[in-house]
Amino acid sequence: xxxxxxxxxxxxxxxxxxxxxxxxxxxxxxSSLGKDDNEFTGSYQSMxxxxxxxxxxxEFREEDNARGIEWAFSRRACFHCKEPACMDVCPVGxxxxxxxxxxxxxxxxxxxxxxxxxxxxxxxxxxxDAFNVSNKCTLCDDRTAQGREPAxxxxxxxGAMAYGPRDEMIAAGKARIDELKAEGFDxxxxxGETEMGGMHSLFVAKYGYETHGLVRDPKAKDITSLxxxxxxxxxxxxxxVVGGLGVSFLTxxxxxREDMPRGDKKEGKQ
Amino acid sequence: MTRYIQRHSLMKRVIHGxxxxxxxxxxxxxxxxxxxxxxxxxGSDVVxxxxxxxxxxxxxxIVAPLVGLIFAPKGFVHIMQNLFAKWDEDDKKFMMxxxxxxxxxxxxxxxxxxxxxxxxxxxxxxxxxxxxxxAITGIVLWAGQYVTPEVFRISLLxxxxxxxxxxxxxxxxxxxxxxxxxxxxxxxxxxxxxxxxSEAEARYHWGHWAEEELASGKNVIEE
Numbered sequence: 001x002x003x004x005x006x007x008x009x010x011x012x013x014x015x016x017x018x019x020x021x022x023x024x025x026x027x028x029x030x031s032s033l034g035k036d037d038n039e040f041t042g043s044y045q046s047m048x049x050x051x052x053x054x055x056x057x058x059e060f061r062e063e064d065n066a067r068g069i070e071w072a073f074s075r076r077a078c079f080h081c082k083e084p085a086c087m088d089v090c091p092v093g094x095x096x097x098x099x100x101x102x103x104x105x106x107x108x109x110x111x112x113x114x115x116x117x118x119x120x121x122x123x124x125x126x127x128x129d130a131f132n133v134s135n136k137c138t139l140c141d142d143r144t145a146q147g148r149e150p151a152x153x154x155x156x157x158x159g160a161m162a163y164g165p166r167d168e169m170i171a172a173g174k175a176r177i178d179e180l181k182a183e184g185f186d187x188x189x190x191x192g193e194t195e196m197g198g199m200h201s202l203f204v205a206k207y208g209y210e211t212h213g214l215v216r217d218p219k220a221k222d223i224t225s226l227x228x229x230x231x232x233x234x235x236x237x238x239x240x241v242v243g244g245l246g247v248s249f250l251t252x253x254x255x256x257r258e259d260m261p262r263g264d265k266k267e268g269k270q
Numbered sequence: 271m272t273r274y275i276q277r278h279s280l281m282k283r284v285i286h287g288x289x290x291x292x293x294x295x296x297x298x299x300x301x302x303x304x305x306x307x308x309x310x311x312x313g314s315d316v317v318x319x320x321x322x323x324x325x326x327x328x329x330x331x332i333v334a335p336l337v338g339l340i341f342a343p344k345g346f347v348h349i350m351q352n353l354f355a356k357w358d359e360d361d362k363k364f365m366m367x368x369x370x371x372x373x374x375x376x377x378x379x380x381x382x383x384x385x386x387x388x389x390x391x392x393x394x395x396x397x398x399x400x401x402x403x404x405a406i407t408g409i410v411l412w413a414g415q416y417v418t419p420e421v422f423r424i425s426l427l428x429x430x431x432x433x434x435x436x437x438x439x440x441x442x443x444x445x446x447x448x449x450x451x452x453x454x455x456x457x458x459x460x461x462x463x464x465x466x467x468s469e470a471e472a473r474y475h476w477g478h479w480a481e482e483e484l485a486s487g488k489n490v491i492e493e
Contacts, residue, residue, distance in 0.1 A: 091303045091304075111317050114422060227426065241442060244372075248372040255453050
């Protein structure tokens with residue numbers, strides 16, 4: 001099966017947040033309705049970061065450049081890495097990779113241990129308190145399985161998002177980067193082609209990775225790698241100790257204290 | 271008539287028993303989560319039950335020693351004094367000979383020891399340090415939604431490090447303490463029995479301590 005991907009074009013995004021709303025609506029994620037429930041971010045951004053009930057967030061980043069102040073919008077959601085660190089650490093196999101590249105988190109299997117958040121270089125999965133599970137974008141796998149686009153893509157009025165075969169999305173993204181560079185946006189880059197083995201959510205970064213808050217050359221957290229090393233080391237350590245004690249046991253069989261006294265008996269004190 | 275020395279109080283034995291059972295459950299339930307292959311094989315429902323058990327027994331693992339500390343502070347001080355007692359020549363000699371003793375017990379003569387053998391003092395200190403570390407990091411992990419991912423990551427790593435230490439030390443502790451090691455057979459009765467040790471056993475294991483106890487007669491029982 002061909003790999004599929006979303007292509008988000010920050011240069012076309014108007015930050016209307018329609019995708020945010022549609023994501024919540026399709027996936028039945030509630031929003032805070034109380035006054036001042038969300039911390040004020042100092043901008044039009046809805047909330048500081050993703051949370052247990054929010055799988056997709058449009059970030060507002062202000063760029064002060066030669067043209068004046070410009071907004072660098074960013075789509076913050078799971079990138080659906082080809083080498084997902086979250087999947088490796090999940091202790092119950094709640095995170096899986098579908099043939100089309102989607103990294104799916106099955107909330108019915110999730111036990112809420114938060115290891116996926118700890119392992120993700122982007123800290124994307126968030127704990128959903130009310131259900132004791134982690135939550136993240138599933139690329140609307142229920143929709144795509146029926147030949148439909150992810151909800152966010154379908155609703156985007158600016159045409160800033162597209163969904164299709166990954167190689168086609170990469171080609172479209174690269175073509176758009178060429179156009180942007182021709183228009184004078186020298187730092188424009190396509191994110192996700194090779195990062196983390198190749199992502200299934202690509203990003204046309206009009207002002208370059210850093211301005212859009214994208215991690216350059218992301219890697220699974222070092223601590224996660226250390227933990228992965230510790231598991232075989234633990235096995236070897238325990239096996240060595242048990243093996244050594246086993247040998248000790250065999251050599252001590254038949255031990256009789258009266259025959260082999262301690263130092264004090266040897267000294268005639270016992 | 272046999273002379274016995276009361277080595278461990280009832281409170282110490284009860285607390286040790288609670289901690290031992292808690293530790294066993296924590297190691298098994300933690301191991302399932304520690305090795306994802308096992309957790310995935312067991313299924314999320316089983317893992318969820320084990321995670322709840324892990325938390326229940328984590329509470330008893332932490333609370334039981336604290337109860338002992340509150341209700342028997344002198345006992346706690348006594349344990350600490352023994353653990354940090356200055357090493358004499360016999361202590362050093364014991365430690366030097368211990369590896370040989372493990373593999374050639376029939377031909378190794380060990381020196382007399384005080385209330386806690388020098389090797390056990392080291393193992394106990396490592397075990398206590400690892401237990402404190404695993405308890406603190408465990409509480410942080412339990413409160414995971416209120417800490418940053420970075421704090422969670424570091425706590426998880428330290429929790430795993432402490433787990434490895436405890437698992438390895440417990441193998442040795444079980445081997446010696448339960449008397450699987452032939453020269454130590456019968457020692458399980460000290461913590462899982464009436465806490466008494468016969469004069470002969472006491473002289474064999476803790477010569478200096480036995481002499482002090484027999485001289486004072488305070489904890490000596492004749493039956």
